[in-house]
Amino acid sequence: MIVPFVQTQAVDHAPSTPFAAVRARYVVLLLLFPWLLELIPGFANPLLEIGEAWPWYWWSTVYYGLSDGLFAGALALLAVVVWQLPIDKCLGRPPTRSEVFGGLKLTAFTFVASLTLLYLTFYPLSFVVPDFVQWWYIDSYLPLVYYDYDYGFHPFVANLLWLVLLCVVTPILEEFTFRGILLPRWTHKWGLSAGVLTSSALFAALHSDPFGAFVFGIAMCILYLKSQSLTLSMLCHGLYNFAVWLLDLVDELTLGPDYVFTLEELQASWPWGIGAAAVTGAWAVVYLYRPKSDVPWRLPVA
Numbered sequence: 001m002i003v004p005f006v007q008t009q010a011v012d013h014a015p016s017t018p019f020a021a022v023r024a025r026y027v028v029l030l031l032l033f034p035w036l037l038e039l040i041p042g043f044a045n046p047l048l049e050i051g052e053a054w055p056w057y058w059w060s061t062v063y064y065g066l067s068d069g070l071f072a073g074a075l076a077l078l079a080v081v082v083w084q085l086p087i088d089k090c091l092g093r094p095p096t097r098s099e100v101f102g103g104l105k106l107t108a109f110t111f112v113a114s115l116t117l118l119y120l121t122f123y124p125l126s127f128v129v130p131d132f133v134q135w136w137y138i139d140s141y142l143p144l145v146y147y148d149y150d151y152g153f154h155p156f157v158a159n160l161l162w163l164v165l166l167c168v169v170t171p172i173l174e175e176f177t178f179r180g181i182l183l184p185r186w187t188h189k190w191g192l193s194a195g196v197l198t199s200s201a202l203f204a205a206l207h208s209d210p211f212g213a214f215v216f217g218i219a220m221c222i223l224y225l226k227s228q229s230l231t232l233s234m235l236c237h238g239l240y241n242f243a244v245w246l247l248d249l250v251d252e253l254t255l256g257p258d259y260v261f262t263l264e265e266l267q268a269s270w271p272w273g274i275g276a277a278a279v280t281g282a283w284a285v286v287y288l289y290r291p292k293s294d295v296p297w298r299l300p301v302a
Contacts, residue, residue, distance in 0.1 A: 119273025
């Protein structure tokens with residue numbers, strides 16, 4: 001039996017929920033703010049001049065660290081002071097051991113499914129519109145393991161700070177934003193199914209692999225709704241990012257710091273896509289035929 005979403009109809013006329021005061025457009029503007037600034041002619045020139053005096057990895061770490069800090073401060077101001085959201089209820093309860101184990105399994109499945117969707121999307125497009133794939137996917141890739149080419153070593157402190165940003169700060173901010181604020185707000189406005197889909201779609205739009213990110217966003221919504229624990233989705237999100245970082249580290253250590261992933265290698269690595277698709281299909285069949293829980297999916301805050 002498939003467990004249905006509860007609250008499938010919009011309930012914006014009911015003022016009982018604290019999320020009635022939330023204005024999601026302000027959250028969306030905060031998410032888009034760094035990109036909007038880049039549209040201002042000459043805005044980045046002073047920053048680039050400062051960055052030229054730093055090693056590239058320090059510039060990257062400080063830039064993303066400051067961006068996350070400013071975003072967290074602005075979001076906290078809106079959530080706590082302006083909208084007065086019950087943060088403790090948004091976070092929910094601590095997850096149980098069985099919920100953590102189930103969350104890890106779902107995260108592992110999502111990881112493989114995202115790899116499948118990546119190849120289903122970009123492999124055929126790499127032959128049809130190679131320039132687009134090069135620009136959208138290949139060139140937008142950000143190294144996850146820093147290497148100082150001038151002195152020939154991996155800077156420990158910079159890599160440690162980047163790992164904390166990637167696996168701790170970013171998961172906390174993204175889960176609180178998309179699952180902790182936007183999901184309840186849009187659920188209150190349009191219903192639970194629409195809330196899950198729209199919050200996951202926005203999450204996907206901000207990532208270079210949108211289809212994989214969309215599936216991951218839905219998976220994190222499911223974890224939150226089944227467990228009423230935002231800390232569980234934060235934990236699983238952090239472990240997902242850590243797995244991506246580990247794969248990048250393995251490539252760095254085995255292929256060397258000068259290795260660059262190319263469009264031709266994407267096209268030649270199609271067996272990885274076939275293998276991921278086979279695992280995803282088999283895993284999905286096992287999931288569909290297992291006994292389902294009768295517990296409805298719901299938010300910890302009404």
